[in-house]
Amino acid sequence: MTTPELALGSPVPAGAPRTTAPAVAPVHPLSEKTLGLHGERLTVPTYDRAGLTPAVVHFSVGGFHRAHQLTYFDDLAQLDISAGWGVVGVGLRHRSMQEALAPQDHLYTVVERSPDGERARVVGVLTDYLFAPDAPGAVLDRLTDPRTRMVTMTITGAGYHLDPHTGAMDLSGPDLQRDLADPARPCTAFGYIVEALDRRRRAGTPPFTVVSCDNMHRNGDATRAAVVGLARQRDEVLARWITDRVGFPSSMVDRITPQTTADERAEVARRYGVDDRWPVITEPFSQWFIEDDFCNGRPPLDAVGVRFVPDVAPYELMKTRLLNAGHSALGYLGTLAGHVRIDELMGEPLFAAYAARFMDDEVTPLLPQPAGVDLTDYKAVLLQRFANPAIADRLERLCRRGSTKVAHHVLPSLRESLDRGSRAPLLTLAVAGWIRYLQLHEPAEDELGPRLQALARAGGTDPRPVLAVRPVFGNLGEHPAFVADLERALRDLTADGVRATVAAALTRPGTVAR
Numbered sequence: 001m002t003t004p005e006l007a008l009g010s011p012v013p014a015g016a017p018r019t020t021a022p023a024v025a026p027v028h029p030l031s032e033k034t035l036g037l038h039g040e041r042l043t044v045p046t047y048d049r050a051g052l053t054p055a056v057v058h059f060s061v062g063g064f065h066r067a068h069q070l071t072y073f074d075d076l077a078q079l080d081i082s083a084g085w086g087v088v089g090v091g092l093r094h095r096s097m098q099e100a101l102a103p104q105d106h107l108y109t110v111v112e113r114s115p116d117g118e119r120a121r122v123v124g125v126l127t128d129y130l131f132a133p134d135a136p137g138a139v140l141d142r143l144t145d146p147r148t149r150m151v152t153m154t155i156t157g158a159g160y161h162l163d164p165h166t167g168a169m170d171l172s173g174p175d176l177q178r179d180l181a182d183p184a185r186p187c188t189a190f191g192y193i194v195e196a197l198d199r200r201r202r203a204g205t206p207p208f209t210v211v212s213c214d215n216m217h218r219n220g221d222a223t224r225a226a227v228v229g230l231a232r233q234r235d236e237v238l239a240r241w242i243t244d245r246v247g248f249p250s251s252m253v254d255r256i257t258p259q260t261t262a263d264e265r266a267e268v269a270r271r272y273g274v275d276d277r278w279p280v281i282t283e284p285f286s287q288w289f290i291e292d293d294f295c296n297g298r299p300p301l302d303a304v305g306v307r308f309v310p311d312v313a314p315y316e317l318m319k320t321r322l323l324n325a326g327h328s329a330l331g332y333l334g335t336l337a338g339h340v341r342i343d344e345l346m347g348e349p350l351f352a353a354y355a356a357r358f359m360d361d362e363v364t365p366l367l368p369q370p371a372g373v374d375l376t377d378y379k380a381v382l383l384q385r386f387a388n389p390a391i392a393d394r395l396e397r398l399c400r401r402g403s404t405k406v407a408h409h410v411l412p413s414l415r416e417s418l419d420r421g422s423r424a425p426l427l428t429l430a431v432a433g434w435i436r437y438l439q440l441h442e443p444a445e446d447e448l449g450p451r452l453q454a455l456a457r458a459g460g461t462d463p464r465p466v467l468a469v470r471p472v473f474g475n476l477g478e479h480p481a482f483v484a485d486l487e488r489a490l491r492d493l494t495a496d497g498v499r500a501t502v503a504a505a506l507t508r509p510g511t512v513a514r
């Protein structure tokens, strides 16, 4: 079977690691029954899967959730210090993950790849998967079960419908309106959470903790704003109960996880003898920082490397402003340069220098110091992670949902620089790169994309029409020095091409006040 996402995947590009080992024969399908057969080549769960308590419900099981949160819960189950934290996945939009995982008893393979080699494991902590549109009642039953103590989500930054400038949620969209009109058949994660919390409140069941694992500034506060905002439309008493009783810890999550391609799936079968319908390829690096604000018990994730901290903001700012903003900048400029993968791009000294200077000169001076982290080391490792050829991360993944990611990760640094009276030529160039990209390429998974593209094309080398889109840019268009710098960068990109423009921007002195 081929999932739609796998079918869309492109062939493994040149430079990605190839199987050197001879083909493994025979190749066995992955399932509870065949686990014993896979133990020789892969690490497999040795704990009693049937004994896991379904204590966590996760909304939107994509590649990242499977590479990140589920591997931590799997490590926990493996440690045998707590069998209390099994995970049930819920899909909201596509049936494909259910179709892939159900026939293999919700087992799947994670392959960690670095330039030095790779290792693979089968993850067993996902005990069930529900596709919500088929079974809204079953999802609500699971959420209202007193054993459910924690809800996590990776619904993408765009799934929160937040104005990046005011933090307010836009409740006017059709899905949230349907959640309000028919609360027993919700469409969104927030609709499910609000309805389940209401049922728990009425039944006298304690609430669960809600942990966002999306890349957003203060994602716990954003989630609280969304849940309480939606609840308030229904019932002020419910909204108050949620405010008083529910924990919404913010988290910082990090593990670069590309989308699996069909060729990678075949390679996993060849190399490990496991026929997995949807394996995950990721990097060895992984981090998870969570604020210590749990309202219904805290999983002992600190035993497997998770850091519980009083305030996640310094870690999250470090990660989103360096890594995610860097990804966006490199995604657009690298695509304009004709590259397909970020490791290829980082192999060009010009772009490696751009990435380093972007971080050192313009972003780092704005960051708070996260306790226990050496920012110099962090950035050095980050540049190596970007350059990892073994995960073959494609620039098109970094370019999607631009209006959410540029607004959340790039523009805040730019605005802070301008507020300090500084110019930021490399951040400005990232924005110019996005506008030029919109003129030449189709925006993906971006509600505002078509409108921005039309304005970018109409404006040509004048960025003012695009800057007028206030939900993305706020009042940046009213900053004359920034507009002039952006116009020059856009003109240079158009006339001279991306390499000459990057080279010229690198000669301008860093001007951020420290």
Ligand SMILES: NC(=O)c1ccc[n+]([C@@H]2O[C@H](COP(=O)([O-])OP(=O)(O)OC[C@H]3O[C@@H](n4cnc5c(N)ncnc54)[C@H](O)[C@@H]3O)[C@@H](O)[C@H]2O)c1
Pocket: 060, 061, 062, 063, 064, 065, 092, 093, 094, 154, 155, 156, 157, 158, 159, 160, 189, 213, 214, 215, 253, 254, 255, 256, 257, 258
């Ligand atoms: N991939 C990574 O490297 C990575 C790392 C850190 C954090 N994240 C976070 O995880 C999110 C998901 O990444 P992924 O790599 O798993 O992507 P993915 O494409 O593999 O999966 C995304 C999942 O979210 C669902 N989804 C998309 N839009 C939605 C919406 N508006 N509401 C509800 N569900 C929605 C999709 O149906 C899919 O199940 C990212 O947007 C990011 O916030 C990803």
Ligand SMILES: O=P(O)(O)OC[C@@H](O)[C@@H](O)[C@H](O)[C@H](O)CO
Pocket: 156, 157, 215, 253, 254, 255, 256, 257, 323, 324, 327, 328, 397, 398, 400, 401, 405
């Ligand atoms: O997943 P997105 O679309 O929000 O962003 C793309 C990448 O920047 C992101 O997935 C990173 O790989 C990730 O945040 C690394 O931890």
